[in-house]
Amino acid sequence: MWEYTDKVKDHFMHPRNVGELKDANAVGETGSLNCGDALKLFLKVDENERIVDASFMTFGCASAVASSSALTEIVKGMTLDEAAKVTNGDIADYLGGLPKEKMHCSVMGKSALQKAIADYRGIQIMEKPGEMVCECFEVTDLEIIDAVKANGLETTEDVTNYLKAGGGCGKCLDRIEEVIASVKAEG
Amino acid sequence: MNVIYTDNNATTRVADEVIEEMLPFFGGFYGNPSSMHTFGDRVGKKIRQARQKVADLIHADPDEIIFTSCGTESDNSAVFSALNAYPDKKRIITSNVEHPAILNLFKYLRDKKGYDVVLVPVDKKGDLDLDLLYDSLSDDTAIVSLMWANNETGVIFPIPEIAEKVTEKGILFHTDAVQAAGKIPIDVRAAHVDMLSLSGHKIHAPKGIGVLYVKKGMKFFPYLIGGHQEKGRRGGTENTVSIIGLGKACELAAQQLPIMNTQVKELRDYLQSQLLEKIPSVSVNGDLENRLPNTLSIGFDAVEGESILLMLDKEGICASSGSACTSGSLDPSHVLMAMEVPFKSAHGTIRFSLSHYNTKEEMDHIVKTMVSAIETLRAMSPFWKDGKLV
Numbered sequence: 001m002w003e004y005t006d007k008v009k010d011h012f013m014h015p016r017n018v019g020e021l022k023d024a025n026a027v028g029e030t031g032s033l034n035c036g037d038a039l040k041l042f043l044k045v046d047e048n049e050r051i052v053d054a055s056f057m058t059f060g061c062a063s064a065v066a067s068s069s070a071l072t073e074i075v076k077g078m079t080l081d082e083a084a085k086v087t088n089g090d091i092a093d094y095l096g097g098l099p100k101e102k103m104h105c106s107v108m109g110k111s112a113l114q115k116a117i118a119d120y121r122g123i124q125i126m127e128k129p130g131e132m133v134c135e136c137f138e139v140t141d142l143e144i145i146d147a148v149k150a151n152g153l154e155t156t157e158d159v160t161n162y163l164k165a166g167g168g169c170g171k172c173l174d175r176i177e178e179v180i181a182s183v184k185a186e187g
Numbered sequence: 188m189n190v191i192y193t194d195n196n197a198t199t200r201v202a203d204e205v206i207e208e209m210l211p212f213f214g215g216f217y218g219n220p221s222s223m224h225t226f227g228d229r230v231g232k233k234i235r236q237a238r239q240k241v242a243d244l245i246h247a248d249p250d251e252i253i254f255t256s257c258g259t260e261s262d263n264s265a266v267f268s269a270l271n272a273y274p275d276k277k278r279i280i281t282s283n284v285e286h287p288a289i290l291n292l293f294k295y296l297r298d299k300k301g302y303d304v305v306l307v308p309v310d311k312k313g314d315l316d317l318d319l320l321y322d323s324l325s326d327d328t329a330i331v332s333l334m335w336a337n338n339e340t341g342v343i344f345p346i347p348e349i350a351e352k353v354t355e356k357g358i359l360f361h362t363d364a365v366q367a368a369g370k371i372p373i374d375v376r377a378a379h380v381d382m383l384s385l386s387g388h389k390i391h392a393p394k395g396i397g398v399l400y401v402k403k404g405m406k407f408f409p410y411l412i413g414g415h416q417e418k419g420r421r422g423g424t425e426n427t428v429s430i431i432g433l434g435k436a437c438e439l440a441a442q443q444l445p446i447m448n449t450q451v452k453e454l455r456d457y458l459q460s461q462l463l464e465k466i467p468s469v470s471v472n473g474d475l476e477n478r479l480p481n482t483l484s485i486g487f488d489a490v491e492g493e494s495i496l497l498m499l500d501k502e503g504i505c506a507s508s509g510s511a512c513t514s515g516s517l518d519p520s521h522v523l524m525a526m527e528v529p530f531k532s533a534h535g536t537i538r539f540s541l542s543h544y545n546t547k548e549e550m551d552h553i554v555k556t557m558v559s560a561i562e563t564l565r566a567m568s569p570f571w572k573d574g575k576l577v
Contacts, residue, residue: 002493012497018567033570034530036491036519040569057569061493065567169530170519 004062005096011066016073021055028116030108035136035168037064037105041071041112045120049080056112063095063102070094071109080117086110104137104164111138133175136168141179148183156180188503191549195389196338196366196482196540197507201432202391208435209393212428220425221416230427237434241398244437245364245383246374253399253417254430258365258386259288261399262332264410264421265361265382266292268401269330270302271408272359276329280305282315282344284522285334289363293332303327312474313342313526321352330359335367335383339522339538340473341482343371350379359405365389369440370447370479381405387429391542392436396429446543452480454550455541459483461554466561468576470532472523481541484523486532489571490564495537498560504553507538531576 004012021042031038037060044053054072058065070091075083088106092098098106118124130142147153147162156176160167166176192200218227220234238249255261266279266289281293283306297304305323308316315333324331331353336343346362353360361382364373369390375383380402387396401407401420413422463469468488487495492508499506508520523533539553565571 012494013501015567029569033489033534036530036534038569057567059489059568059570060491062497064491065494170524 002063002099002102004066004099007094007096008063008066008098011069011095012062015056015065015069017053017055017069017076018057019055020057021053024053024055026116026120028112028114028119030111030115030138031060032136032169033059034171036060037108037136037168039064039068039108039112041068041109041116043075043116043120045080049120051075051078051080051083060105060108061102063098063105064108066095067091067098067105067109068112071113075113080120083113084117086113104167107137107164133179134163134165134168134172136172137164139163139165141175144176144179145183148180153180191502191504191545191552193539193541193545193549193553194505194507195542196341196538198388198394199391199542200544201388201393202436202439204439205392205432205435209428209432212431220427221414233431233434234425234427237430237437240434240437241385244368244373244441245385245400246376247400248403250418251375251400251403253401253420254425254433255397255399255421256395256426257397258286258363258384258389259397260410261384261386261397262286262288262361262363263292264399265384265401266296266330266332267410268382268406268408269359269361270296272406273329276327277301278303278305278323278325278328280307280320280323280328280331282307282309282333283525284309284313284337284339285332286338286363286365289332289334290521307333309342309525311526311528313337313340313472313522314474314477315344315349317345317349320349324353324356324358328356328358330361332361332363335362335364335373336370336479337473337522338366339520340484340526341366341479341540342473343367343477343479345477346380347378350381354379354381366479369444370481372444375400375402387433387436390436390440392433393429396426396433398433443543448480451541451543451545454545454547455481455483455539457547458539458541458550458553459485461550462557465554465558467574468532472526472528472532472536483539483541485537485539486523486528487535487537487561488531488576489568490535490561492535492537494564495535495557495560498563499537499553499556502552502556504556506553507540508536531570 024042026043028041040057042055046052056068058068088110091106091109130140133141156173166173218230220231238252242249293304296302307320335346350360359381363384365386368385383400385398388394411422470486472484519533
């Protein structure tokens, strides 16, 4: 059983700001049913770019629900510029920490927030360089190559432990193996 | 709060009768069963009785029973013995839904020792592809190891039929019967198996005691080399108290087999029908006919398993999401993935595994809690709208 803080348990059992925000003018979505985690974040932003209300809908484990709940509490009252600086670490810290294997839940929160801000401002989020390998955790081949080289990773399991890539639906495991093999071939 | 325990495929409550049988041997009767004195032989005699009871449960001879530390040790011992018996044979065969005790061992043998591993797939109901299995048998095959019943779905493989065909070709056959024991009848003679693994804590004995059945006359290479215990087939002073407890547990399991296949099965079926009736978008995983009488693997669309488990836990209900052995992993259950269970319900699959200690009142409480938990989680799921999956 995961060791969750009391705050994680509280935000899971009593999540704040659940449901669709009818008059939201910024929405950010991340994750998927296949991956086992998904978050839809709703923001209501006023004319001064201040977040006056926030809500969420989440499919996922206790830390995914708690991270989403925490995120909505954190960003309410912030300007979009301030919200843009919120990191996944801020979400985890707000909850008193998350198990290291569950940090991707806080990453999902940050990702949904960035997408919601971009949605409000009508801008495209810059794609990360490289080819997307793991759709679940949005990890590219270049990120995998860097991690493999820097840490001497040898197996897909190693890559999952470092980057979470391959830890969701598993469809990308063959591709991850190919990337590892290509690094090994380079020597 | 009373605990409602429906996680019996993970482990079981040690039966009161088993504890009673074991207690004297924690205290006054501590002799070494190998010692040449009456005090030690008092323990030795109880171990001989226990060995007979274990043998009786699976219709074996007591000489064919080796006590080990757990099911995993039994599985490993069986496979390594076969590889030592046939050092020139390089193919080993199992299924892709085995317990990690076999699956990870086979992966190790493939990756580190160069064995040609065949993982026979299952279909959507969790039944084994028998044609592919039989086609895979070759002169180069050292061992076929298949579980008798699956720990997650309860699906039962037709072991007697398979073992007969495998052994006819001169290939060793091992079965991991850890989940089957005490739930369905096992007759090692009629089933033609060469080796079979059992685990005490799945049948109301303590943790830390296992059994490996090795057919008489078969060459056996010890995994744990040491003293003369277990006729030299497994060194180390016997875990006497647990062996004595296991003997009693096997005696009880044999007596309770009819109860498992009537009362417990009826409770499982009641739980299943109530959940299907009261909650929409629910599906049962696995072959509904060839299934252990105590096991229900059931998937709820658009919600995630850990969240359900925590809501059950709040009400004192113990169940499992996929395999308990996979907790700590992010991966969906390898068994459900092998069965191509759709992600929409695989992530939201819960396993209830019952025992004769469960009651109808407990099932009603589980149903009530599940209805509320699924409703709450679906209300916050982005994939559930207006009473259906979106």
